[in-house]
Amino acid sequence: MANFAKGSRSLAISDRSGMQFPYNEMVKEWNGSIVHFSEFEAKHPQLEIRSRGGDPQGLQRARPDTSRGTGIIASLDLQYWPGQFLSNGMQPGTSPDVENAKRQAGISTGEITIVIT
Secondary structure, three states: OOOOOOOOOOEEEOOOOOOEEEHHHEEEOOOOOEEEOOOOOOOOHHHOOOOOOOOOOOOOOOOOOOOOOOOOOOOOOHHHOOOOOOOOOOOOOOOOOOOOOOOOOOOOOOOOOOOOO
């Protein structure tokens, strides 16, 4: 084992600022720079590489819907599903055929004449 001096009277130059500091107050950063403890910057958490697992693909204990009597839904008839919002787009009302048929918006545009000389 090597026998090094304590460095109690030694000075060191900071890699960041180029200033002299006592050797005992110097620390090494994550990128290898030797800096004074007042200039020390920790490694940013976004630089840490974390491996993430893949997205889950399916349910572990999946079961078919048996509330309708059969386990297979032949067609997606959304009109009879419980808790469905019955509205025609963003128009308010309870019945899309009766109340919302009366509500209409009319928009007209003017004419544009372009003359090139």
